[in-house]
Every structure is written in structure tokens, then in C-alpha cells.
Amino acid sequence: MRLRRYLLGILIVGAGLFTAYLNFDRIALFAASKLYSQEISYKHLAKDPMGAGLIFEDLRIMNSEVGVGFFSQRATVKPAWGPGWFRSALLDFKFKDVHFLKKRADENKTTYDTLSQLIAMPFEGRWMYKEVAGLVEIFSNGITIKRFSADGKEMRLIVTGDLYYNNIVDVDVTIYFSKEVLKEIPPELHSVIMQDEPNEWKSFSVKIKGNLSSPSVQVTGKVFRLNFGTITVKD
Numbered sequence: 023m024r025l026r027r028y029l030l031g032i033l034i035v036g037a038g039l040f041t042a043y044l045n046f047d048r049i050a051l052f053a054a055s056k057l058y059s060q061e062i063s064y065k066h067l068a069k070d071p072m073g074a075g076l077i078f079e080d081l082r083i084m085n086s087e088v089g090v091g092f093f094s095q096r097a098t099v100k101p102a103w104g105p106g107w108f109r110s111a112l113l114d115f116k117f118k119d120v121h122f123l124k125k126r127a128d129e130n131k132t133t134y135d136t137l138s139q140l141i142a143m144p145f146e147g148r149w150m151y152k153e154v155a156g157l158v159e160i161f162s163n164g165i166t167i168k169r170f171s172a173d174g175k176e177m178r179l180i181v182t183g184d185l186y187y188n189n190i191v192d193v194d195v196t197i198y199f200s201k202e203v204l205k206e207i208p209p210e211l212h213s214v215i216m217q218d219e220p221n222e223w224k225s226f227s228v229k230i231k232g233n234l235s236s237p238s239v240q241v242t243g244k245v246f247r248l249n250f251g252t253i254t255v256k257d
Contacts, residue, residue, distance in 0.1 A: 060085055075100035075114075084123060085187075090145065094154070095119040110161045117154040120172065121147050134207045137215075137239060141228060144172070144179045144197055151177075163187055176200045178223075189234040196227040215241050 065080035076099050084091030094117035101113055122145045134140055156170035164186035172179040177200065183193030201222040204212065216224040229240045 091123045120151045120154045192231045198225045
């Protein structure tokens with residue numbers, strides 16, 4: 023009787039290990055989503071034949087702590103352990119056809135006559151980015167953005183720095199606006215904080231530091247530097 027139970031136990035454990043082996047990527051993804059407060063869904067998942075990565079179709083990731091995320095029609099993600107493998111994970115990624123998501127959508131028509139509205143503008147869901155690529159290190163309490171770039175027909179975005187789940191940030195952001203998007207922005211902001219770019223685009227760079235509800239924002243350019251102290255960001 024004991025031998026039969028012992029053999030049955032071995033068979034159950036063996037079946038479990040075999041199932042875990044066949045579905046290791048999905049199990050690791052589920053574990054990472056729980057550990058790092060990410061809501062992850064996708065239509066299809068396969069291994070990248072060109073490397074040690076994963077390929078997703080219709081990937082949706084939402085951070086449950088911050089309430090923001092993104093959707094990508096096709097995504098390649100190469101996970102790895104960070105220098106402190108027990109406390110962080112590295113993600114090297116490349117996404118195609120991306121738009122950002124928010125749990126709480128703003129029902130009011132957005133205007134762009136304040137600095138905070140301009141900074142939030144690239145993360146609105148109406149903009150589509152042809153390619154988003156970067157390298158981030160994920161911790162249990164936040165994310166370090168080692169490199170991040172989003173390239174779209176209407177807007178482009180470059181971000182580096184740290185984001186914490188208690189809404190504390192320390193990031194550098196550069197935003198590029200096409201001439202079509204500039205039509206929605208008051209002309210006085212063009213002349214004060216933006217620089218001319220090729221093909222009638224304009225850009226500005228900011229350093230954002232502190233709590234997201236009232237961060238310190240510093241706008242920098244080639245010939246000037248403006249420190250706005252703190253600004254209030256309304257939800």
C-alpha cells in the first residue's frame with residue numbers, strides 16, 4: 023500500500039515537473055506578473071527562433087499599482103536576471119504597433135496649454151507608435167529605465183530614469199512633436215520651451231523628479247535652462 027502511494031506520488035510529481043518544463047515560459051511569466059504587479063495578457067506566445075526570447079501577439083501589460091500600461095500587436099521580449107538575480111529582472115524588448123493604456127480614461131477633452139499636459143501627451147492612447155524599444159530593470163518596488171525610445175508618425179519619445187510604485191520618479195524625457203501635433207499646442211509654448219527639429223518637427227527635454235502628484239520639473243535646452251520647481255498634476 024505504501025509502495026503504491028509512493029509510486030503514485032512519484033508519477034504525480036513527475037507529471038507536474040514535465041508540465042512545468044513544457045510550459046516554463048508561461049509559468050515564469052505568471053510568476054513575474056504577480057511579483058512585479060503587472061497584469062499581462064496576450065493572444066499567442068512562441069519562442070523566438072533567432073534567440074533566447076519570446077514573441078507575443080496582441081500583448082497587453084498594465085501595471086496594477088500605477089494604473090498605466092500599453093498594447094502591442096507584436097512584441098519580442100528577451101528576459102534575463104539582473105546583477106542581483108534574487109531581487110531584479112532585466113527585459114530587453116522591441117514592440118511593434120504600440121499604443122499606451124490607462125485604467126482611468128479622461129472623459130474630458132484634453133488641452134495642451136500647461137507643461138504637465140505636454141509631458142503627459144505622448145502617453146495618450148490615441149497615438150500609435152510604429153516601434154518601441156528599450157531595456158528596463160524591474161524591481162519589486164519599481165523600474166529602472168536604462169533606455170527607452172518610441173518612434174511614431176506623429177510623435178517620438180525618449181525616456182531614461184527610475185519609476186517607483188509609490189509614484190516617486192526621477193526621469194529624463196525628450197518629446198518630439200510633428201507639425202500636425204503642434205497645431206494642438208498653443209504657439210507661445212513653441213517659442214518658450216521647444217527647439218526646432220528637421221522636417222518641421224519640434225522638441226523639448228525635461229527632468230522630472232519627486233512625487234508624480236507635484237513633481238519638480240526642469241526644462242532644458244541648448245541655450246537655456248528653466249526650473250519650474252513643482253507643478254500639480256491633476257488626474
